Amino acid sequence: MNLQQNAQRSEELESVVVRFAGDSGDGMQLTGGQFTLASALAGNDVATFPDYPAEIRAPAGTLAGVSGYQLHFSSGEIFTPGDDVDVLVAMNPAALAKNLPFLRENGMLIVNSDAFTAKLLKMAGFETNPLDEDDTQLEKYQVYPVDLTRLTRDALVETDLTSKEVERCKNFFALGLMSWLYERDLQILVEEVETQFGSKPRYLNANLIVLRSGYNYGENSAQFMVRYRVPAAKSGVPGTYRNVQGNEAVSLGLIAAAHRAGKELFLGSYPITPASDILHFLSKQKALGVLTFQAEDEIAAVCATIAAAWGNQLAVTTTSGPGMALKGEAMGLAVMTELPMIVVNVQRGGPSTGLPTKTEQSDLLQAMYGRNGESPMVVIAARSPGDAFYTAYEAARVALKYMVPVVLLSDGYIANGAEPWRVPDLEDLPEIPYVELDSAEGLPDGFQPYARDPETLARPWPKLGTPGLEHRLGGIEKWDVTGHISYDPDNHHHMTLQRQARVDGIAKELPATEIFGDDSGDVLVVSWGSTYGSCLTAVRLLRNEGRSVSHVHLRWINPLPRDLGDIFSRFNTVVVPEINNGQLFSILRGKFDFNGRRFNRVGGIPLQIEDLTEVIIDSLSS
């Protein structure tokens, strides 16, 4: 494109944080998602943070109804959606009021000035109009009022859309304008709109007109004198990349695992925020051997899943915290019957209903201990949207290899966040070994359902329907090997240890723990789950300043890596930041002796890098 046609300059930036904010019905998630894709396709590293209310459509113009989408795009490697926002796009006064605290000083503020009516200003709690010339409320920012509603209406004057329908198109004006401002490829967005609205030509046409109008507005109005360019990221493993969301990545990981294991994939699930998208995604994959069952409740979902595991499928149930609480008893049955099942918990704010659309790491202890009896389960946690693919794959591999139920922990931030992801080749993924018996031949003592592999302690997985392999499972304690009911004290003690040993034994195959930074020093930051990005970024910043701080991230919580205690002993202080009240910290405390410090902030949002650097600096001995 020709940048010489007007007086506008182009300026290069390393990274930018943009936040789109509007009413729940304003299409902010869609707009943000499409801008993210255009940025990823331009070669930027991206990290996103959708921030939306639990109410589907809170009354328009209210603070409760504000939906936001934050995107960080960069020419360098990034791991978080960013603490401070560089550019805020606010579609109405409520969106402005709610998101202004995130905007950095001198940040760019693009507002839909048409929405700043007396009524909407009052609903948002503004006593005066911050866009008025003599008003000082926004003096710390670069304010760009744009008549988004009017401009959208003007662009669509030739169409027969109703005024309500016209109103709904204005997010595309904002998207077009932002695309111009950050030199995004308009053609990519055009194709995206075509895919999204292909089946609704009426809206497709209108949205395309408005998208182009927004772009041209940037080009032709004298309001914006500078365009910004964030060059493509330089590094990166060669390969084919895509943009992936966490829930999607979990689904893909499970499908890949089922395919590699030569199994049908069974999903038993009950709709719950923020896990439902996994159910939606998988229910579309019937052609790839995926069977989905939307059960009558969380309990039925897990029970059906256990039965599917018994019926020789790769069996998964997906939920969030309150749902996992309901599944607890059945999860214990899976432990007792030693069946391979995966429970995906996409954590949200708790307790109780808590904050359904927000993120939290507060189900770790529930995953570890939230069942009656001594009921150990494998616990693995995803650290980012792309990583969710590999953790899901690992969850499946370990479940089948060891005949154990596995909890996979994700969270709302991973589930809805997106990042670039290198698409793996199926053949490059690890093999999934398991012992499935499909014949009673060669079994000298007949079939023994709890006869174990001496290495993995896994019991065999008999193929249902095979003559000679008939057996009875159940929640009552069983004799080891024979699987008959047993109330024998010594046997119960033995089986209790056996169930624990099978989980603990997995640690033997875990790779050596990777340490970012020096392998000994002053402070070691230990993270798990979605705080990975914030912790790594904070440690990087401080290491660049020459501080003695290293970082370890845990994918496996149960079992923990075997070298962890040794690593801890090489640092003066171990800092454990979590979006809970110290759950991993208490697990680590129970296993290792170390000088520790926890950092906990349970706000339903990712940890801020600034808070982390502060606590790390404060923990340094010098």
Add this chain to the structure above:
Amino acid sequence: MTTQPPRKYKAKEYATDQDVRWCPGCGDYAILAGVQRSLAKQGVPPEKVAFISGIGCSSRFPYYMATYGFHTIHGRAPAFATGLKIARPDMNVWVITGDGDSLSIGGNHFIHLLRRNVDLNILLFNNRIYGLTKGQYSPTSEVGKKTKSSPMGSIDHPFKPLQLAIGADAGFLARTIDVDAKVMAEVTAAASAYRGTAFVEVLQNCNIFNDGAWENIAAKQVRAEMTVRLAHGEPMIFGKAKDKGVRLDGLKPVAFTIGEDGLSTSDAWVHDAHDPDLTRSMLLARMEGPDLPTPVGVLRSVDRPVFDVEVRKQANAAGSGTATDVHDLLKGRRTWTVS
């Protein structure tokens, strides 16, 4: 679902070597024997059968069957059974449950199983008491029943299991009595043959905590007078001397004596098990003494779409993907290359 057997089976081939641990004199022994005989008669290979139970006395059942078996958790057997049928439609699945298991803690799964019409059989052992927890009133206990947890008498209005099942649009309903081997054989055979969820209520005695649970209809000396054997297309005639009938006065069932008031066999209500309308099924489900005989046999057998069949239909319609398709899915719609 059953394929033609390569050989004949004997009832004892369905029995395990485990000691049966029900109380001496429990009605469950007769049900166990009846089911084993019935499977042998139908020639279902033991390896193709799965018995799934919840928790309670009845739920020990799978341990005594030399088939595949799963003693699950309280009230949830229908959910396990549904999962298994989706995963393995080739298995012949039976749910064994009790009045507490399926109508109290498992009420939700029970109605949803019937609603979906998964291809399996449910035997509900209704003894109107919690036996395994040693005698509390159950959701089928009669009002006024004095138990350990209802010393002044139960004030809970009881469920009629068949009536509840009709509310969930059940396609197959039957009732039998633990001690009546003949009806037991007949209804288990009919349940097996039915494609969909076949629900069988078994009136069962608990000689420890609720002895005589069904004495007023099941006792040998009164059974012929207090029950009516249903047979499709046959008039409802009962009584030891076959001298009584049930007729419909509008939509009100009324018992009558043949030959009295000018009424004859031809006035009796002719049972239509295949009537898709639920009205008459409901009348039968609610029929009970002292003025009316309790119906036993198959109350209703009406075809409906079968859940697990529909699941597989959709899967088949979607086609079968290859590794390339999996890889394409991983790639998604939009990719870029880093070299």
